[in-house]
Every structure is written in C-alpha cells, then in structure tokens.
Amino acid sequence: xxxxxxxxxxxxxxxxxxxxxxxxxxxxxxxxxxxxxxxxxxxxxxxxxxxxxxxxxxxxxxxxxxxxxxxxxxxxxxxxxxxxxxxxxxxxxxxxxxxxxxxxxxxxxxxxxxxxxxxxxxxxxxxxxxxxxxxxxxxxxxxxxxxxxxxxxxxxxxxxxxxxxxxxxxxxxxxxxxxxxxxxxxxxxxxxxxxxxxxxxxxxxxxxxxxxxxxxxxxxxxxxxxxxxxxxxxxxxxxxxxxxxxxxxxxxxxxxxxxxxxxxxxxxxxxxxxxxxxxxxxxxxxxxxxxxxxxxxxxxxxxxxxxxxxxxxxxxxxxxxxxxxxxxxxxxxxxxxxxxxxxxxxxxxxxxxxxxxxxxxxxxxxxxxxxxxxxxxxxxxxxxxxxxxxxxxxxxxxxxxxxxxxxxxxxxxxxxxxxxxxxxxxxxxxxxxxxxxxxxxxxxxxxxxxxxxxxxxxxxxxxxxxxxxxxxxxxxxxxxxxxxxxxxxxxxxxxxxx
Amino acid sequence: xxxxxxxxxxxxxxxxxxxxxxxxxxxxxxxxxxxxxxxxxxxxxxxxxxxxxxxxxxxxxxxxxxxxxxxxxxxxxxxxxxxxxxxxxxxxxxxxxxxxxxxxxxxxxxxxxxxxxxxxxxxxxxxxxxxxxxxxxxxxxxxxxxxxxxxxxxxxxxxxxxxxxxxxxxxxxxxxxxxxxxxxxxxxxxxxxxxxxxxxxxxxxxxxxxxxxxxxxxxxxxxxxxxxxxxxxxxxxxxxxxxxxxxxxxxxxxxxxxxxxxxxxxxxxxxxxxxxxxxxxxxxxxxxxxxxxxxxxxxxxxxxxxxxxxxxxxxxxxxxxxxxxxxxxxxxxxxxxxxxxxxxxxxxxxxxxxxxxxxxxxxxxxxxxxxxxxxxxxxxxxxxxxxxxxxxxxxxxxxxxxxxxxxxxxxxxxxxxxxxxxxxxxxxxxxxxxxxxxxxxxxxxxxxxxxxxxxxxxxxxxxxxxxxxxxxxxxxxxxxxxxxxxxxxxxxxxxxxx
Numbered sequence: 001x002x003x004x005x006x007x008x009x010x011x012x013x014x015x016x017x018x019x020x021x022x023x024x025x026x027x028x029x030x031x032x033x034x035x036x037x038x039x040x041x042x043x044x045x046x047x048x049x050x051x052x053x054x055x056x057x058x059x060x061x062x063x064x065x066x067x068x069x070x071x072x073x074x075x076x077x078x079x080x081x082x083x084x085x086x087x088x089x090x091x092x093x094x095x096x097x098x099x100x101x102x103x104x105x106x107x108x109x110x111x112x113x114x115x116x117x118x119x120x121x122x123x124x125x126x127x128x129x130x131x132x133x134x135x136x137x138x139x140x141x142x143x144x145x146x147x148x149x150x151x152x153x154x155x156x157x158x159x160x161x162x163x164x165x166x167x168x169x170x171x172x173x174x175x176x177x178x179x180x181x182x183x184x185x186x187x188x189x190x191x192x193x194x195x196x197x198x199x200x201x202x203x204x205x206x207x208x209x210x211x212x213x214x215x216x217x218x219x220x221x222x223x224x225x226x227x228x229x230x231x232x233x234x235x236x237x238x239x240x241x242x243x244x245x246x247x248x249x250x251x252x253x254x255x256x257x258x259x260x261x262x263x264x265x266x267x268x269x270x271x272x273x274x275x276x277x278x279x280x281x282x283x284x285x286x287x288x289x290x291x292x293x294x295x296x297x298x299x300x301x302x303x304x305x306x307x308x309x310x311x312x313x314x315x316x317x318x319x320x321x322x323x324x325x326x327x328x329x330x331x332x333x334x335x336x337x338x339x340x341x342x343x344x345x346x347x348x349x350x351x352x353x354x355x356x357x358x359x360x361x362x363x364x365x366x367x368x369x370x371x372x373x374x375x376x377x378x379x380x381x382x383x384x385x386x387x388x389x390x391x392x393x394x395x396x397x398x399x400x401x402x403x404x405x406x407x408x409x410x411x412x413x414x415x416x417x418x419x420x421x422x423x424x425x426x427x428x429x430x431x432x433x434x435x436x437x438x439x440x441x442x443x444x445x446x447x448x449x450x451x452x453x454x455x456x457x458x459x460x461x462x463x464x465x466x467x468x469x470x471x472x473x474x475x476x477x478x479x480x481x482x483x484x485x486x487x488x489x490x491x492x493x494x495x496x497x498x
Numbered sequence: 499x500x501x502x503x504x505x506x507x508x509x510x511x512x513x514x515x516x517x518x519x520x521x522x523x524x525x526x527x528x529x530x531x532x533x534x535x536x537x538x539x540x541x542x543x544x545x546x547x548x549x550x551x552x553x554x555x556x557x558x559x560x561x562x563x564x565x566x567x568x569x570x571x572x573x574x575x576x577x578x579x580x581x582x583x584x585x586x587x588x589x590x591x592x593x594x595x596x597x598x599x600x601x602x603x604x605x606x607x608x609x610x611x612x613x614x615x616x617x618x619x620x621x622x623x624x625x626x627x628x629x630x631x632x633x634x635x636x637x638x639x640x641x642x643x644x645x646x647x648x649x650x651x652x653x654x655x656x657x658x659x660x661x662x663x664x665x666x667x668x669x670x671x672x673x674x675x676x677x678x679x680x681x682x683x684x685x686x687x688x689x690x691x692x693x694x695x696x697x698x699x700x701x702x703x704x705x706x707x708x709x710x711x712x713x714x715x716x717x718x719x720x721x722x723x724x725x726x727x728x729x730x731x732x733x734x735x736x737x738x739x740x741x742x743x744x745x746x747x748x749x750x751x752x753x754x755x756x757x758x759x760x761x762x763x764x765x766x767x768x769x770x771x772x773x774x775x776x777x778x779x780x781x782x783x784x785x786x787x788x789x790x791x792x793x794x795x796x797x798x799x800x801x802x803x804x805x806x807x808x809x810x811x812x813x814x815x816x817x818x819x820x821x822x823x824x825x826x827x828x829x830x831x832x833x834x835x836x837x838x839x840x841x842x843x844x845x846x847x848x849x850x851x852x853x854x855x856x857x858x859x860x861x862x863x864x865x866x867x868x869x870x871x872x873x874x875x876x877x878x879x880x881x882x883x884x885x886x887x888x889x890x891x892x893x894x895x896x897x898x899x900x901x902x903x904x905x906x907x908x909x910x911x912x913x914x915x916x917x918x919x920x921x922x923x924x925x926x927x928x929x930x931x932x933x934x935x936x937x938x939x940x941x942x943x944x945x946x947x948x949x950x951x952x953x954x955x956x957x958x959x960x961x962x963x964x965x966x967x968x969x970x971x972x973x974x975x976x977x978x979x980x981x982x983x984x985x986x987x988x989x990x991x992x993x994x995x996x
Contacts, residue, residue: 019547022540023521026528033532038722039741042520045779046737049517053551224536239544243537281543 001069003076009066010084016057018281022239024050029237029245031111033229044111051107055100058092067092080278083465087283097146106139110411117409118232126380126398129409134376136411137369154370157414161290162421164469167367170417173481174360177420178390180485184492185354188341191496196337198329205250207321212248212262214317219266219300220449225273233406234261234348236268236297240281244269255318255325256338257349263305267297270452274460289468290415294422295429296455302352303426303487304451309443311335339495343391345400353492354391356423361386362405362416370413424484428476429455431483499567501574507564508582514555516779520737522548527735527743529609531727542609549605553598556590565590578776581963585781595644604637608909615907616730622897624878627907632874634909635867652868655912659788660919662967665865668915671979672858675918676888678983682990683852686839689994694835696827703748705819710746710760712815717764717798718947723771731904732759732846734766734795738779742767753820754836755847757812761803765795768950772958787966788913792920793927794953800850801924801985802949807941809833837993841889843898851990852889854921859884860903860914868911922982926974927953929981 001009024047031043057063070077070085077085095103113132120129144153158165212228231247238244246265248258271287279285287293304310312331319326326334341351347358365382368374374382383402384395395401407415433439433454442450458475472479492498499507522545529541555561568575568583575583593601611630618627642651656663710726729745736742744763746756769785777783785791802808810829817824824832839849845856863880866872872880881900882893893899905913931937931952940948956973970977990996 015543016547016551019544019551022544023525023548026524027521030524030528034725034727036721036723036725036741038720039737042738042740042779045513046517046520049514050521053514053517222536223534225534227532227534229532239537240540242540243534245534281540 001065003069003073006066006069007081009062010070010081010088013057013060013063013066013088014282017054017283018240020050020054020057025237025239029229031114032231032235033247037115040112040115044108047111048104048108052100052104055095055103058088058095059100064092080282080284080465084283087464091283094147098143099146102139102143106143106411109135109139110409113411114406114409117403117406121232121399121403124397124399124403126403129403130376130379133379133408136408137376137413140411140413141370141372152370154367154414157366157370158417159414161412161415161418163289163467165291165417165421170363173421173424174356174363174417176481177356177424177485178360180482181353181356181488184485184489185341185343185357187498188353188492188496189343191498193342194336194340194495196340198325199255199337200253201255201325203252203255203322203325205252208250208252208255208258211317211321212258215259215262215314216266218313218446218448219263219270220447220452221266221269222273226269228262234265235406236265236272238269238272238286241273241275241285242280244272254349255322259314260301260305261348264297264301267300268293270300270455271296271460274452274456275463276461279463279465284464286463288462288464288466288471290418291421291425292459292468292471294418295425295472296422296459298419298423299426299429300448302423303430304439304443304448306338306352307443308332308335309440311338313443313446336495339491341492341496343393345387345393345395346404348404352423353488356420357390359416359420361390363420366413366416424481425472425476425479427484427487428480430487432476499563501567501571504564504567505579507560508568508579508586511555511558511561511564511586512780515552515781516738518548518552518555523735523737527727529612530729530733531745535613538610538613542606545609546602546606550598550602553593553601556586556593557598562590578780578782578963582781585962589781592645596641597644600637600641604641604909607633607637608907611909612904612907615901615904619730619897619901622895622901624896624901627901628874628877631877631906634906635874635911638909638911639868639870650868652865652912655864655868656915657912659910659913659916661787661965663789663915663919668861671919671922672854672861672915674979675854675922675983676858678980679851679854679986682983682987683839683841683855685996686851686990686994687841689996691840692834692838692993694838696823697753697835698751699753699823701750701753701820701823703750706748706750706753706756709815709819710756713757713760713812714764716811716944716946717761717768718945718950719764719767720771724767726760732763733904734763734770736767736770736784739771739773739783740778742770752847753816753823758799758803759846762795762799765798766791768798768953769794769958772950772954773961774959777961777963782962784961786960786962786964786969788916789919789923790957790966790969792916793923793970794920794957796917796921797924797927798946800921801928802937802941802946804836804850805941806830806833807938809836811941811944834993837989839990839993841891843885843891843893844902846902850921851986854918855888857914857918859888864911864914922979923970923974923977925982925985926978928985930974 027043027047031039035043067085067089070081071089074082074085109132113136116132117129120126140157141153144151144156148156152167155166158167158170216223216226225242225244227245229245229247230249232249234246234248236244236246246262246269248261248265251257271293275285311334315331315334339351341353343354344350347355350358361383364386365379368382369379380398380402387393387395387401430439433451437450437454439451442448459471462471466474525541525545529537533541565583565587568579569587572580572583611634614630615627618624638655639651642649642654646654650665653664656665656668714721723740723742725743727743727745728747730747732744732746734742734744744760744767746759746763749755769791773783809832813829813832837849839851841852841855842848845853848856859881862884863877866880867877878896878900885891885893885899928937931949935948935952937949940946957969960969964972
C-alpha cells in the first residue's frame, strides 16, 4: 500500500466513521427530545448494531494496514495527517483490546440505562436504576483492565475526557480549591443574603423561548447550522461542525435556569461550530477535551454571562418580555440576584461560587466506585453524607440527590472534574483575552463577536490538533488555579459587600 | 453453508439492514422536522454513506450464498422464511444491477433535492427545482433500464409501490373513474353550494394540538410507540413497529386540514404499528404496498372520518375547544361542511369526490415524463393545462400547482396512483367489514377499537407476507371500482340533496 493509497483508505474510514457517528448522534438526540417512550428497545438494538459496525470499521485489516503505512512514513505527512494517524492509532488500539461483543452489549445496556434513569429520576426511584449503574461502573472497570491493565481504572476514565489528567492532579487541584473556597463561602454565608425571589415568579415558556432566540443572537451563533431542542437535562450534541444542537429545559418558576443553560450550551456549540474547514468530517473535528469544552461553556455562562455588563445588556429585553415580574428591578439588583450564592442541592442550578463543591462530591464518589470501595447500593447514602459535609445541605430525596445528573446513566464517568477544571481555565482565559480585546465593550455592543473571534483563532479552529494541556499552555501559559480563586474572591466580595 | 447457518446469516443481515434503515429514517425525520437549514450537506453525505453500506450489505458474497442455500432448500423453510428469501432475492437482484456509485450519488442528490424543493415551494420558485426534478426522472429511467430493460420504465416505478400494477390497469381504472365521476361532479357543481366558511375562521394552534391528541385517543393508537411532529407536508414514517411517527401541519385559518391529515396519517401508522411480532425487525415487517397503505389511511380519513357518525362524535370536543367559531353549528351542518365538494387546486385539501382527479393529473404527467414526451421545464404548463381540463380550475402559481407535493422531490414517482386505488379499495373494505362489525356503533363508542381489530386480523398483522393483490383478494374478493363509485354517488347525492 502506498502512502497515497493509505491516505485514501483513511479518508474512506473517516467518511464512514462520520456517518456512523452522525447516525448514532441523531438517534440519541431524537431519543432524548421527541421519541416515544416505547422506542427504547429498537433504538438500543440499532445503536448496538451501529457500535458493531464502528468496531468492525476500526479493526478492519485494510484500515490497520493503512495506519501502519502512514506511521512508518509520518515524516512525509502534513501536520493534520500526522496527528490524525496518531489519534486513530490510539483509538484503534483501545478498541481492539475490548472484545467486540462486550462493546456492543455495553452500547445496548447504555441505551436502556439512559431510559431507566429518566424514569427513575421522574419517580424518585433509585432502586430501579441501581443495577444499571453498578453494571456501568463494573463494565468501565473491566474495559480499563483490558486497555490499561497497569493503570488505576479511574485514571483511565479521567484520561478519556481530559488527556493527561490524573488522580494526583485532581486531588491537588480540588484540595487547593477547597482550602481557599470554603472560607470564602463561609464569609458569604454570614453576609446579608440577596433576595432573588423576583427571579422565581411566573415566567411563561413562550416568552422564555423568545428570550432564548435573543440570546442566540447576542452570542452571534450561525443559525443555519444550529438548533435548540427541549430535554429534561440540557446538553449539546454535534453532527460535524455543520449541524450543532443544544437543548434546554424551561422552568416557568425560574428565569435564570434556562437563561444560563442556554448560554452555557451555546458556549459548547460555538466551539463545535468553529473547527477549521480542513477538519470537516475528520477525526480531528470538534472539541479536543471536556475541560477545554467546559472552559468555553462556563466562560460564557459565568465569566461573561453572569458579569455586570452582560446583566445590564439583557435586562431591557427581559423587562420588555416580563414587565410585571421585573418591575422596578435595577441593573445592580438584577446582577446581584443573578449572582446570589448559597450552598444548594442541584449542581446545574448552583451558583458560580459553590459550583465546584458539587463537582468534588461527584469526583470523590466516582473514585470510590471505581476503586470498589462502595457499591451502587451505597451511593445514595454516601452522596447525602458528602453533600452535608461539603455543602452543609440535607438531601431530601434521590431525585434531588444522586439521580439528578444524566452523566452516570450514559457512562460519562470521569467527566465531572472537567467542569471544575474548565471553570478554572476560564479565569485565565479572561486575563489573556483582556490583553487583546476590550471585553466589556464587546459585551456592551450586544454581539459577542469580538470575544468569539479571539477564541476561534486561539482554540476553536484547532479542533483536536493539539493535546488539551498543550493547547491551554499555548494560550495561557501554565495552569494556575489561584487565578480562578482570586477571580471568585474579587467578584463575590463585591457582590456581597464583604 | 448449512440451512441453519444460512438462516443465521439472513438474521444478521436483517439486523444490520434494520439498523441502517432506522438510521436513515431518523435522519430524514429530523431533517424534515427540526434540523437547521445548513445541515443539508452533511445529512446528504451521511445518507450517501448509509446507502453505500446498504449496497455492500445486500451484495455481500456471504449473504448471497445464504440466499442461494435457502432458495435451494425452500421446501424445508417456514412460510415466513420462504417469503423472506424470495423478497430479499428480489431486492438483491434489483440492487446489484445498479452500479453502487450511481446509487450513492442518487441518494445524495435526493437529500439535496428535498431541501431545494422546500425552498422552491416556499418562494414559488420552480426554476430552482427544475434541474433536480429532471435529474430524478432521468435517473429513475436509467435505473429501470438496468433492472428491467424490456419493461416500460414507468411500469417499473408503478410496480415498486404496488406490485403487479401496470399502465394498462391504471388506464382502465382511471378511465372508468373519470367516466362515472365527472357527471356526478357536474351534478354536484350545479347544486346549491354548502357554506363552510365557519371552518375557515381562526382556530389557534394550541387548541388544534389538543384536538390531535384527542383524535389519537379516538383512533386507539398505542402512544408508547407513536409520536406526532410538524412538517410542511404531513407524512408517516416508521422505525420498525416499535416506533412510528406521523407529522401534521397546522393552519390556523383551516380546521379541517390538520384534522384530516392526522386521521389519514394515523391510518398509515396503525398499519405499521400492527405487524405481528414474528416480523419485528425483518424485511417483512410493515405495510406491503402503497395502495394497501392508502386503502387504510384513506379509509380512516374519508370513509370513517368524513362519515356522519364520526362528525357527530368529534363535534362536541370541537365545540368545547372552539365555542365561538362553531357556535350554533348542528351535527348535520358540520357533516355537510366537512363534505363540501368543489374542484380545487390542492390535492391534500381536496374533498373525497374530486380527489381522484388530482391523482389523475399526476399520473398523466408522470407517464409523459417517464416516456420523455415532456421535460421538467414543460411540466408546470402541462400541470396547469390538465388542472384546467380535469378540474376546471386556473392554477395561479407553481406553489399552488406543480410544487405542491413533496413526492417528486423524494423520487416517489409511481406512488400517486396508489392514492386513488387505495381509496377504491376502501369502499370494498367497508362492505366486507360491515358483515362482521357494527361500524356505526364502533365509531359512536368513541374508540375505533373494533374497526382496528378487524383490520389488524385481516391486513395489518401480515406485514409483507402476501403480495398486495393477493392480500386484497383474500379479504375482499375481486377488485371492482364500481363499488367505490356507488359509494361516492350515494354519499354525495345525499350530502347535496340531488
């Protein structure tokens, strides 16, 4: 096989791989947004088949031969092709170590697991979900023993979402965060609490939908390749950079919920929409890791979206749509209501300051589950114990506790630390960005174009071309969680006048 | 290969084939309901890849070997397996005669064609759609020359939707219909016209949606496996019998439009939902042909849905939702408004009596296009000429003319005659059904269960087990269009008091 033939082979692989991913993604999206309840069985079977096809695709002898030819001639390849080959080889190597039937069965299991979780959450019925969750953890452990027998299985999970992330790094990061944030949170708790009851009045869905539309305009998203759906748990999904969807959940008694989940998911969407055209439909298209992804989404959600200037920007629109509910609310009051901080039960509704503590609970639990120190049966009690310890709150039931997130039902174990890491990355991104962009003026203009342009050129366009840590270092230098802590300290000291 | 090994091979083929069809179907459904406009390109590429995989699947040497082994041992097979083998062999034989790349290219073309048609219809811009349509006809002609070089290419198309249907049969059927219906329509036109303006008042979408829900209840559809979406042009799509979707289009100035498209599509859906479990995920699952399909959908839409007793059933619900709009309307008035007959422009909005004339226009045009007697450029003028000749109406623009239906944009050429044939089948079904079921009492009960049960046992459950003509004959004996004409004559003579 010549290098050119091998490159052709890789191209055909990527076309088929992209089609299978696209199909699986649409099935998932449809399943979560509009599919009837009884469609789970056939969707699981189809996704199982697709996963079989993916397995056969990446372990096909002709494909492997092409990879080997290109590996041997990597000097003659372009930077993109070289990276492609090494990424594909890694994927192939991970796949081939897992028996095909186990991979297919796991895919079928996950489709069912996701459906069981939805119902379990709705009915506050953890017992029905427990065996699925145990099986998910057990399977991930077994898969890790196939792919990396000498490695801590939880580290195998972490590495999947953030290459190079280790338990040691996480432990250090979270310890530093806890040490510095807990005293700050205590100071905030002692200060006079902000009354945000006006955000909890009745906000009809129809107007909230209009507001979503407005936010998409502000974020300067190309609607030709973007859509918004509704699900229990908001998420972003992309079918190449040409078709990216976000979802949200409207609560009529909570204005901030959909607002900030839309801004958050739009951050993910912008990243996915802006890979450079050379990466279209290839393995290198799209976000490189979850921490980089969350650094984008949480940057827009919190650093931009919960800033004074953004609050001032959106208030007039909100006052027009909800004149009674927001009557008499000043810019400053609105900003303070939006940033009210209080240890609470639900991660996705948590304020910027206490958010990382929610992540730490999940991190500790995942670590224990993967180490076999606790079982799925013991998870709810452990969850509740840690919420009391870290956040000081009593969990009333599993719906508001261990069942709240969709991640575990989809086997996204090792993902949560990315939220905290991404949040911390965001603070450093802001510092860098300020050197080139007048961020306040950009927000004030009503279109985040200048901010988007800066991030596109430094992060988005590269897709998976660089390892996440390298990419972050290229833009921000060394990672330093103190920048994040300082940012939070300054912001919340001001908000609470402490 | 032993018979058992061959059967295993067929089973694996059917699993993969079902998954590919499911994926392609969901992509299409998503594309028509919620996908962003700019997603067409990647969807076309993905559907092209799926069609390549389907092609490779059905032409795989191991699969063909299995078919041959089973063919040689067909005596030892169950009825279902025997039928499967002959159907799969036919499909394989048709597929292999068409070069793979041409098949893929056509799939890509159709995804674009569908998107171009949507825009063309919206903007009344036939010129933009014309080259796509010409290419569709040209390709179907070429494909017919590959698969059946000695056959009239239009007959190849007809046979795809209704096995055994020929131009001669269609010509005879339509001639008989025209001969007998045109005088009836003329008599109706001379009678005093029914004022149905109350159906054209403002009917807000939110209440129409509630009404759709109510209709699904009346039709006794299993919601666990059924969903309703919104599209420009209503359709039914199924992903095995476990997941069937219909779509509708709400017009706020037209109560009857969504009402009868929902009832119509629910007829299709019931057929698809009720294949017997043994056929799940196999080639034999689902409706056997379009005429049998339309005989179900148009039976529910017209024979049941536009009957006096059905109108009486739904009126109270409608009066509750739309008290002002329908104030003072009696059962009899409502029934007559619903059955107002008048030659018009839009097929899907046409009344039961003049409907077949719309179909005949399309039949004549398809015949001419496939024979090369006219080109896509000449289609609009021919369309308008035939509407004047058959229905006596002037077509104001292509949006209300040649661009109105989605069928041609999806290459569904040869489909339209099924609507008229299915309508005629329906009249005979009613006669047969009446021997076993008190149809009026069944409707009056508010749930169509007894009617559904009768159709399930005689038609639905068999899936594709029998050829459509055989199936019809098993249930109704010989086909006799006069039964249909007599039904229409009786109904409309009474409605118009002539």
